[in-house]
Amino acid sequence: MARVETFYEVLRRHGVSRRSFVQFCSLTAASLGLKPAFAEELAQAMQVKPRIPVLWLHGLECTCCSESFIRSAHPLAKDVVLSLISLDYDDTIMAAAGEQAEQCLEDVRREYKGKYLLCVEGNAPLADDGVYCITGGRPFVEQLKDYAADAMAVVSWGSCASWGCVQAAKPNPTHAVPVHEIVRDKPVIKVPGCPPIAEVMTGVISYILTFDRLPELDRQGRPKMFYGQRIHDKCYRRGHFDAGQFVEAWDDDGARQGWCLYKLGCRGPTTYNACSTVRWNDGVSFPIQSGHGCIGCSEKDFWDNGPFYERLANVNLFGAEANADGWAKGAAAVVGAGMAVHAGISAVVRLRDKERHDTHLPPKGGTP
Amino acid sequence: MATDTVKLPERPHEHAMDAVGTEPVRPVMSFYVYEWPVRIWHWLTALLVVALSLTGYFIASPPASVAGDTSALFTFGQIREWHFIAAWLLTIGVVFRAYWAVVGGEHARLIYYVPFWSKQWWSDVFLVVKWYLFLNKGEKWVGHNPLARASMFGMFTLGSLAMVVTGFGLYAEQAGVDSWLRGAFGWTLSLFGSSMALRTWHHAGMYLLLAFSAIHLYAAVRDDIMGRVSTVSSMISGWRTFRDFHDE
Numbered sequence: 001m002a003r004v005e006t007f008y009e010v011l012r013r014h015g016v017s018r019r020s021f022v023q024f025c026s027l028t029a030a031s032l033g034l035k036p037a038f039a040e041e042l043a044q045a046m047q048v049k050p051r052i053p054v055l056w057l058h059g060l061e062c063t064c065c066s067e068s069f070i071r072s073a074h075p076l077a078k079d080v081v082l083s084l085i086s087l088d089y090d091d092t093i094m095a096a097a098g099e100q101a102e103q104c105l106e107d108v109r110r111e112y113k114g115k116y117l118l119c120v121e122g123n124a125p126l127a128d129d130g131v132y133c134i135t136g137g138r139p140f141v142e143q144l145k146d147y148a149a150d151a152m153a154v155v156s157w158g159s160c161a162s163w164g165c166v167q168a169a170k171p172n173p174t175h176a177v178p179v180h181e182i183v184r185d186k187p188v189i190k191v192p193g194c195p196p197i198a199e200v201m202t203g204v205i206s207y208i209l210t211f212d213r214l215p216e217l218d219r220q221g222r223p224k225m226f227y228g229q230r231i232h233d234k235c236y237r238r239g240h241f242d243a244g245q246f247v248e249a250w251d252d253d254g255a256r257q258g259w260c261l262y263k264l265g266c267r268g269p270t271t272y273n274a275c276s277t278v279r280w281n282d283g284v285s286f287p288i289q290s291g292h293g294c295i296g297c298s299e300k301d302f303w304d305n306g307p308f309y310e311r312l313a314n315v316n317l318f319g320a321e322a323n324a325d326g327w328a329k330g331a332a333a334v335v336g337a338g339m340a341v342h343a344g345i346s347a348v349v350r351l352r353d354k355e356r357h358d359t360h361l362p363p364k365g366g367t368p
Numbered sequence: 369m370a371t372d373t374v375k376l377p378e379r380p381h382e383h384a385m386d387a388v389g390t391e392p393v394r395p396v397m398s399f400y401v402y403e404w405p406v407r408i409w410h411w412l413t414a415l416l417v418v419a420l421s422l423t424g425y426f427i428a429s430p431p432a433s434v435a436g437d438t439s440a441l442f443t444f445g446q447i448r449e450w451h452f453i454a455a456w457l458l459t460i461g462v463v464f465r466a467y468w469a470v471v472g473g474e475h476a477r478l479i480y481y482v483p484f485w486s487k488q489w490w491s492d493v494f495l496v497v498k499w500y501l502f503l504n505k506g507e508k509w510v511g512h513n514p515l516a517r518a519s520m521f522g523m524f525t526l527g528s529l530a531m532v533v534t535g536f537g538l539y540a541e542q543a544g545v546d547s548w549l550r551g552a553f554g555w556t557l558s559l560f561g562s563s564m565a566l567r568t569w570h571h572a573g574m575y576l577l578l579a580f581s582a583i584h585l586y587a588a589v590r591d592d593i594m595g596r597v598s599t600v601s602s603m604i605s606g607w608r609t610f611r612d613f614h615d616e
């Protein structure tokens with residue numbers, strides 16, 4: 001491979017004017033939540049830095065992350081894929097196939113050892129030696145380990161790579177595990193969501209490639225800039241929540257008036273994501289805006305915290321399933337019946353032993 | 369045991385006769401068990417647990433929607449605010465009570481640990497279990513009996529601490545990602561895996577404390593009658609009175 005072009009050079013080659021380039025830097029800096037001064041830093045970095053190669057692996061997944069990514073409006077996926085990053089391998093959208101594609105993967109690993117970014121979509125099933133996901137003729141878990149070993153950092157795309165998602169939901173028959181449980185010696189950035197928001201994905205990549213460092217992460221390993229707040233915190237229906245105005249049924253007047261979906265199980269209050277601010281499809285809408293509660297797709301174990309249309313999650317105990325209130329009713333019945341029976345026996349015993357008062361030893365645990 | 373305050377029996381009626389006039393009424397044996405800060409803390413906590421359970425239940429299952437001008441209403445927000453105020457008060461109580469366990473009397477310490485490795489204690493627990501199963505005539509204990517102590521430690525002391533910690537974990541969610549609250553309690557999210565799971569367990573914790581309250585209430589009233597010892601009134605006066613023992 002020849003000298004790697006800078007972002008700027010590629011953009012110019014694609015006919016982007018200097019003016020447009022600077023505008024793009026400002027926009028990107030703004031979408032990343034950076035100070036205005038960073039637009040300049042961004043422009044500087046793009047003019048002098050070579051593009052960093054990106055390998056995009058697919059494990060056990062549904063490709064919804066890729067679908068989301070190529071619909072990014074801001075910055076346009078076209079710019080990101082073709083200009084910003086040097087996407088050297090992505091078996092879903094690359095032209096090469098078979099031997100050639102695998103060769104590409106090998107070339108990048110050899111030439112950019114320790115310098116490429118490994119993006120992982122999906123996760124690896126470990127059961128039965130990983131046979132439930134075979135890529136390039138061998139278990140995906142092996143490919144993942146191999147290419148993570150020489151990467152600069154790993155990006156976990158979506159809830160599959162970040163938490164396990166549907167294939168890891170109970171009872172997790174293929175023993176699918178998220179990327180950070182396999183790759184332990186490299187920084188792993190989780191970008192959860194099913195799929196993640198396109199602008200969040202491109203934003204994270206732009207940040208890493210521009211500044212040569214990972215964005216600041218929260219305790220769970222997610223970029224703070226996009227996952228620092230819950231959907232609930234910035235929800236435009238929040239006023240109805242505080243007022244106590246809830247949709248009680250899907251076709252009631254509250255639903256028509258756009259009241260809060262909390263009672264119908266909206267997971268906005270328990271979900272860290274940027275949907276209520278960035279929104280989807282170039283900022284057109286997001287689930288709550290369309291009248292459907294959030295299902296919490298960027299949260300760990302969201303499949304196991306159902307049902308989606310009820311406020312309280314079901315808990316499986318002793319092979320039965322009920323929510324906390326349901327279990328409490330059962331426990332209250334048992335404890336209540338126990339106390340009633342005990343009280344009854346106590347009364348009988350007391351009537352029988354009425355004359356026993358004077359026979360006791362002095363109390364323990366104190367000095368009279 | 370030396371720290372325990374002992375009441376000097378007064379005997380104003382030593383030679384008085386009862387109504388039938390067959391036997392002198394003798395003064396009963398009493399011990400000062402619950403110091404006034406513990407009593408105040410006890411009833412405040414009882415009140416707060418009721419308030420927190422009520423508001424907490426409504427937070428999980430909101431009351432019927434209110435119609436009207438949204439910007440002028442704060443019904444659900446109010447319920448949550450009461451919950452937060454009561455939670456802060458309960459937390460202050462939990463901290464204060466722990467402090468009192470250090471500086472207070474011998475009985476103030478009982479619910480903060482159980483002598484798990486003591487054979488004597490286990491045999492005492494066994495005695496009490498047998499008493500509740502009507503298998504013996506029962507021992508008398510000045511403070512909590514060993515079984516009560518174990519349930520108070522396990523269900524109440526640890527239970528209320530868990531509620532404070534998980535509650536603050538949830539409270540921290542609405543604070544910023546770099547806030548001190550998130551710094552201090554954000555780890556609860558990692559511990560339970562998700563915000564949803566944290567809510568489920570906080571909700572279940574409410575039922576644990578309510579179950580404890582029910583058993584506590586039943587056992588206290590029952591002990592008053594069956595054990596012939598003051599329990600409910602002792603948390604008001606501080607004195608535990610044994611109706612069957614007399615200072616002679």
